[in-house]
Amino acid sequence: MFDTRIAAAAALICLSLAAQAQTTVKDPWVRATVAGQKATGMFGQLSSAAGGKLVAASSPVAGIVEIHEMSMDGTTMKMRAVPALDLPAGKAVDLKPGGYHVMLMDLKQPLKAGETVPLTLVVEGAGGKRESVEVKAVVKAPDASHAKH
Numbered sequence: 698m699f700d701t702r703i704a705a706a707a708a709l710i711c712l713s714l715a716a717q718a719q720t721t722v723k724d725p726w727v728r729a730t731v732a733g734q735k736a737t738g739m740f741g742q743l744s745s746a747a748g749g750k751l752v753a754a755s756s757p758v759a760g761i762v763e764i765h766e767m768s769m770d771g772t773t774m775k776m777r778a779v780p781a782l783d784l785p786a787g788k789a790v791d792l793k794p795g796g797y798h799v800m801l802m803d804l805k806q807p808l809k810a811g812e813t814v815p816l817t818l819v820v821e822g823a824g825g826k827r828e829s830v831e832v833k834a835v836v837k838a839p840d841a842s843h844a845k846h
């Protein structure tokens with residue numbers, strides 16, 4: 698039987714592939730978690746050829762995925778959700794600890810170093826055209842040099 702929903706989905710995938718892979722993610726990684734930890738961050742370097750903004754993200758390992766910004770509020774590090782992250786045309790934007798990150802919350806399982814986490818990033822380009830970027834992020838243990846401080 699012909700399923701129109703599958704056909705529509707396939708057509709959408711073809712369209713989005715045809716609409717040039719504008720955005721790339723270099724060295725995507727996710728911070729490993731320990732048992733009981735329900736949240737972590739995904740980092741990497743985003744580049745959009747034509748420019749756009751990261752407006753949403755999702756992952757099968759997390760119930761909630763948000764775009765976050767970390768900044769100093771007086772003497773404390775504060776994290777807040779932002780509606781979108783600007784990606785200037787041709788300019789790499791770093792997602793890194795202490796700055797912007799994709800926040801994975803309501804984790805369904807612990808994430809161990811060496812595993813791979815699939816994510817879908819949604820980037821909105823000029824004219825509101827949306828592009829889905831599939832990312833395979835490597836899980837890495839927290840930086841040992843940070844633990845020493």
Ligand SMILES: [Cu+2]
Pocket residue numbers: 738765766776777798799800
């Ligand atoms: Cu966060």
